Amino acid sequence: MEQTPLWEVFVRARRGLSHTHVGSLHAPDAELALRNARDLYTRRQEGVSIWVVPAGAITASSPDEKDAFFDPAADKVYRHPTFYEVPDGVAHL
Amino acid sequence: MYGNDFSAPDDATGGGLLGEVEAAEAELRAAAARQRRGGPAPDEDLAAYFTAVVDAEQKIEPRDWMPDAYRKTLIRQIAQHAHSEIIGMQPEGNWISRAPSLKRKAILLAKVQDEAGHGLYLYAAAETLGISRDELVRLLLDGRQKYSSIFNYPTLTWADMGAIGWLVDGAAIVNQVPLCRCSYGPYARAMIRVCKEESFHQRQGYEILHTLSHGTPEQQAMAQDAVDRWWYPSLAMFGPPDGNSTHSAQSMAWKIKRFSNDDLRQRFVDMCVQQAEILGLRIPDEDLRWNEERQAYDYTQPDYDELMRVISGDGPCNRERIARRRAAHAEGAWVREAAAAYAAKRAGQKEKVAA
Numbered sequence: 001m002e003q004t005p006l007w008e009v010f011v012r013a014r015r016g017l018s019h020t021h022v023g024s025l026h027a028p029d030a031e032l033a034l035r036n037a038r039d040l041y042t043r044r045q046e047g048v049s050i051w052v053v054p055a056g057a058i059t060a061s062s063p064d065e066k067d068a069f070f071d072p073a074a075d076k077v078y079r080h081p082t083f084y085e086v087p088d089g090v091a092h093l
Numbered sequence: 094m095y096g097n098d099f100s101a102p103d104d105a106t107g108g109g110l111l112g113e114v115e116a117a118e119a120e121l122r123a124a125a126a127r128q129r130r131g132g133p134a135p136d137e138d139l140a141a142y143f144t145a146v147v148d149a150e151q152k153i154e155p156r157d158w159m160p161d162a163y164r165k166t167l168i169r170q171i172a173q174h175a176h177s178e179i180i181g182m183q184p185e186g187n188w189i190s191r192a193p194s195l196k197r198k199a200i201l202l203a204k205v206q207d208e209a210g211h212g213l214y215l216y217a218a219a220e221t222l223g224i225s226r227d228e229l230v231r232l233l234l235d236g237r238q239k240y241s242s243i244f245n246y247p248t249l250t251w252a253d254m255g256a257i258g259w260l261v262d263g264a265a266i267v268n269q270v271p272l273c274r275c276s277y278g279p280y281a282r283a284m285i286r287v288c289k290e291e292s293f294h295q296r297q298g299y300e301i302l303h304t305l306s307h308g309t310p311e312q313q314a315m316a317q318d319a320v321d322r323w324w325y326p327s328l329a330m331f332g333p334p335d336g337n338s339t340h341s342a343q344s345m346a347w348k349i350k351r352f353s354n355d356d357l358r359q360r361f362v363d364m365c366v367q368q369a370e371i372l373g374l375r376i377p378d379e380d381l382r383w384n385e386e387r388q389a390y391d392y393t394q395p396d397y398d399e400l401m402r403v404i405s406g407d408g409p410c411n412r413e414r415i416a417r418r419r420a421a422h423a424e425g426a427w428v429r430e431a432a433a434a435y436a437a438k439r440a441g442q443k444e445k446v447a448a
Contacts, residue, residue: 003227004429006220023283024217026226029436040210062156
């Protein structure tokens with residue numbers, strides 16, 4: 001038999017927080033993945049909402065990509081407010 | 094009630110080991126917040142990069158480069174740990190139908206369900222290293238991967254549920270708390286989750302023993318008998334003495350393991366002595382006494398020949414445990430097949446609607 005599909009599970013801990021990846025599980029379809037995720041990852045009321053995503057549907061950047069993927073952001077310090085000097089005495093800035 | 098143990102992480106009574114789990118979690122966040130290295134430079138030696146990340150107490154994540162031996166060691170260790178959780182359901186499952194009250198039964202059910210959950214967290218962590226679930230299950234059923242020797246001992250009385258919670262889960266926690274700081278991210282995160290839940294297990298066991306040891310003389314004797322039988326197998330859970338431990342040194346260098354087998358065993362003994370006094374139960378060791386010089390208890394070592402016999406398949410219940418697991422897997426096949434057939438049918442219907 002074919003391997004049962006793998007799902008990544010994301011749980012929102014409380015209203016107002018974002019969903020956070022908690023782990024993965026196997027299930028034949030989305031509905032069962034959701035039920036299994038409830039039984040596996042929220043046995044102690046750890047969440048108010050669950051997302052399940054087929055693991056194969058996630059495209060990830062690779063940590064050892066040779067052409068440094070995140071480098072373009074490294075030399076743009078002027079994107080941070082601390083780059084700018086504020087004259088003494090200026091308030092509300 | 095037993096859920097409260099978990100939903101109140103700030104509970105001051107949590108201290109001790111639970112405090113350490115939280116410290117490990119905080120450390121994990123702190124390490125992540127520290128100036129983090131990106132991937133290796135194009136011409137950088139990958140092995141040197143790996144070592145630098147580990148030495149800086151940063152986590153290795155699934156898609157990072159890692160030495161083959163590191164990957165193999167982790168797969169072996171995490172799989173063995175997962176198998177132990179799954180097989181560990183059996184000795185306790187043995188008492189679900191005979192728990193002395195509805196409350197005890199509900200608690201034991203929740204605990205056995207937790208063990209299944211722990212097994213699944215750990216299988217998921219192992220799978221991030223590139224081994225499939227089916228393969229892991231196959232390795233267990235074929236006896237090519239091990240599980241903890243402790244689950245090859247029988248649970249003869251209700252008091253064994255208490256002794257398992259107090260001693261076996263207690264030893265497991267001492268072993269596992271340092272794993273919350275393991276260098277491999279998915280394993281460390283799974284262990285934090287496991288350890289938090291594990292602390293309810295230990296306390297419920299302790300409470301069972303405390304109730305029995307303050308009950309009738311027969312109940313007291315039953316509690317003592319359980320402690321007598323589980324003490325040495327629990328000490329053996331920490332593995333062979335440091336001199337004979339094959340995997341230790343390398344695992345320490347890789348920060349998979351943080352303390353030696355003997356250090357952890359000593360820590361466990363030192364913890365148990367006072368707990369036993371409050372229980373009013375005796376630890377079955379005539380030579381157990383405080384050593385002022387070492388600031389630790391001297392104690393009798395478990396029988397390591399017995400440990401090796403049990404690990405190699407010759408314990409009291411090895412055959413029974415594996416036979417039961419094989420039967421459960423085979424008898425559950427129709428459920429997996431039905432679920433897959435149903436999923437395929439539904440996928441087919443959706444396609445028709447879409448078309």
